[in-house]
Amino acid sequence: MKIAAAQIQPVKGNILKNIENHNILINAAVDHHVDMIIFPELSITGYEPELADQLSIHYEDSVLDIFQKTADENNINITVGMPTKYDDRLCISSIIFQPGRKREVYSKRNLFPTETSVFSKGDSFCQLEIIQNKISLAICYDLSDPLHSQEAHQIGSNIYTASVLNSVNGIDEDLIKLSNIAAKYHMHVVMANFIGESGGYECAGKSSVWSKNGTLLGQLNSENAGILILDTDNEQVEKMYIN
Template identity: 45%
Template sequence: MKICVAQTKPVTGNITANIKNHLALIELAISKSAKVIVFPELSLTGYEPSLAKSIATKKEDVRLKVFQNISDSKKITIGVGMPLKASKGVTISMLIFQPKQPSQVYSKGHLHADELPYFISGDNSLMLQLNSQKIALAICYEISIPEHSEKAFQNEAEIYIASVAKFKSGINKAKTELANIAKRYSINVLMANSIGMADRAECAGKTAAWNKNGEMICELDEVNEGLLIFDTTTQTTEKYLL
């Protein structure tokens, strides 16, 4: 099975423009026979905590139906980042669209201190299962919480996908953490990161994949949008820059 992580350059707060960009990358992933594609943290709005309350939406937002339609027609699982309204605030969430299934939500359960004024913790218990393979999800800061990856291991995850918005100041630490997770639990790890400006800082890109020994096997650059595709059967990777 081919699993894809996308590297995007969000247009700040412009959901319509970002949906268009996502669809182009999804079509590219489909053309390369990917069965799963996961986008960076808050990919549909950009990582902008101060704007999140004003642009947050519900998972039933009609603008998002296009992802369910393409999932149904092309038989691909899609994970996109979006701030979602909850009863007591706004969550940093990933909407999951799978063929002929109701959409699901994975929300960031462990928040960084800087995020607490803008977001609330959400339900991060969702795990994907495709072709008998279990895929654990993580959103950014969660990769630094040992209990998060330990839970994924206890739940027999074979793949760990981190959707992040890492700046240049923090990318090396994130890469070390993800390499350690791969080695500690002997699982494949993928990371989807953004490029461009977000929250007054520059995102670092460097979307990457690690093997079960914790060795990086593929990495995108820091300036181009693109895709990294990992084949779970052959343990090989492909990358495509836009």
């Protein structure tokens, strides 16, 4: 299976421009025969808690239909980040598009302390089955809760993905955490992060992939948008930057 981490610079609050930029990276992934591509936390709006309520949608909103169309036509699985609202609960969510299937949503279960006054916690876990792989999704602070990766292991996941906003001040600590998750549970780990500025943070980039023993197999730089592709069958890694 080929799985890609998308590294992207968000345009604050501009949903249509961000969708356009997502499509550039998705098309590159299609050209490289990628089976699944993951984007960072709140990738469609940028990480902007003060704008999240007004920008939020129901996860089935038609504004994101283009991703389902792309998934269906190219046999690729796509996860994008979006603030969602359901039953008056505002959540940080990953919206999942799979070929020929109804879209799904996973909402962040572990909120950073500064997020608790704005967002509600998700109440479910998300595991996808793609090409005989079981893939668990995490959103940023989820990876800091040991119970989250433990649950992924207990339900048989062999791939753990993290969609994050990680700043230059916080990236090193989380790189260690993700490496440890890979080594402890013998899972491939894939992390997608922003570049540029979002939510007042200077984003660190360095989207990364790890082997099942925790070895860093590949990492993007801190400056450029692009995709990092891991072939889980042979642990070969491809990098492609978009200028």
